[in-house]
Amino acid sequence: MTTNLTNSNCVEEYKENGKTKIRIKPFNALIELYHHQTPTGSIKENLDKLENYVKDVVKAKGLAIPTSGAFSNTRGTWFEVMIAIQSWNYRVKRELNDYLIIxxxxxxxxxxxxxxxxxxxxxxxxxxxxxxxxxxxxxxxxxxxxxxxxxxxxxxxxxxxxxxxxxxxxxxxxxxxxxxxxxxxxxxxxxxxxxxxxxxxxxxxxxxxxxxxxxxxxxxxxxxxxxxxxxxxxxxxxxxxxxxxxxxxxxxxxxxxxxxxxxxxxxxxxxxxxxxxxxxxxxxxxxxxxxxx
Structure with missing residues (x-):
């Protein structure tokens, strides 16, 4: 995890129609939290942990909290990455030499x-x-x-x-x-x-x-x-x-x-x-x- 939250790259500001908005960068959040490992245990707890991490970063940077819709979409992306990584490792672990999980x-x-x-x-x-x-x-x-x-x-x-x-x-x-x-x-x-x-x-x-x-x-x-x-x-x-x-x-x-x-x-x-x-x-x-x- 990034120890100094203000140095995190999991959120960024951008302009749209003259208004400043916040964009969550889901892959960066995953990497900052789990860089030397892959997540284990409860999926919901990991999704909550990631969401809370992003909120902590936003607060540390003095930015506006992203909308619930933004977090809903981002949780979907995190969930898909977790499934993709786990499925990849499942195939390797089971030695499925004629299957692919895409x-x-x-x-x-x-x-x-x-x-x-x-x-x-x-x-x-x-x-x-x-x-x-x-x-x-x-x-x-x-x-x-x-x-x-x-x-x-x-x-x-x-x-x-x-x-x-x-x-x-x-x-x-x-x-x-x-x-x-x-x-x-x-x-x-x-x-x-x-x-x-x-x-x-x-x-x-x-x-x-x-x-x-x-x-x-x-x-x-x-x-x-x-x-x-x-x-x-x-x-x-x-x-x-x-x-x-x-x-x-x-x-x-x-x-x-x-x-x-x-x-x-x-x-x-x-x-x-x-x-x-x-x-x-x-x-x-x-x-x-x-x-x-």
Whole structure:
């Protein structure tokens, strides 16, 4: 931790429309707190610790406290970094030499369809073109899953087997940009599962998971038909840094719509399961269950 809080680089002032505002720099906060280690224990306690650290820095610098919305977004970023680092180390620890666990960026950076090889991307492009020929111009719009679990041995590089033991800008970048190495290389049936990460499961965030699961599973069902491979499976899961309630679980039992419009289809959930990730050990348990190793 930076001993003199006024020297911290986890916040900065900037001008917008003539007004002075405060920007939180989430990676800097992580590195200043955990530079010689990676976080362990309770995820919520670590998120609270990071938020309190930023508030202490802001007060020490005599700046305005960032808004609750700013902290909510920043906690989401911290949560995603923690998941990415833990998932990287999980794969190394379990010696999963044919799996990759990819932290995906937002769709503006890279749409998940671009990870596929040329043949699969062409099939999805044909689907999109067909949808757009309709008068209503139908589209399949969704966000990227936060995590993708892929099983494809020829994607593995030796450097992926080195653990991340401390938080540095380089290590965070390695964990968050792994997706760049797989762009245009994934076979469609190498996708094992996707995971949507949420710091909480308020009702609107539950619906985001259901929508994302629905679209992703519909695309995968289309590829199963195009490749004539009914045995291929793709699962979609939700995960929250807070305990999961019965109301959460009930809401996430919503059917995947493409499985209830055909009497020959077996109904399935849009979100196959929901995991409560209150500790770093819970991340390992979730991945164990998804990969079933």
């Amino acid at each position: 932290k995906m960026p937002n769709v503006k950076t890279l749409h998940f369809r671009k990870i596929f090889d040329n043949e699969t991307r062409e099939k999805l492009h044909q689907l999109e073109k067909t949808l757009l020929t309709h008068k209503q111009q139908v589209r399949l719009i969704t966000s990227n899953p936060d995590l993708l679990i892929i099983r494809q041995k020829d994607l593995i590089k030796s450097e992926y087997n080195l653990p991340i033991n401390k938080l540095t800008h380089e290590n965070i970048d390695v964990a968050l940009t792994l997706f760049k190495d797989i762009e245009g290389k994934c076979k469609w049936d190498s996708l094992v599962a996707g995971v949507g990460l949420k710091t909480s499961l308020r009702p609107d965030r539950r619906l985001q998971l259901v929508h994302e699961g629905n679209i992703l599973k519909s695309l995968f069902a289309h590829l199963k038909m195009r490749y004539w491979n009914p045995k291929a499976e793709f699962k979609y899961y939700g995960a929250s840094s807070e305990p999961v309630s019965k109301a959460d679980d009930d809401a996430l039992q919503t059917a995947a719509t493409h499985t209830i419009v055909n009497v020959n289809s077996t109904p399935e959930r849009a979100v196959d399961d929901i995991f409560s990730l209150t500790s770093f050990e819970d991340i390992d348990k979730m991945l164990d269950q998804i990969i079933k190793k």
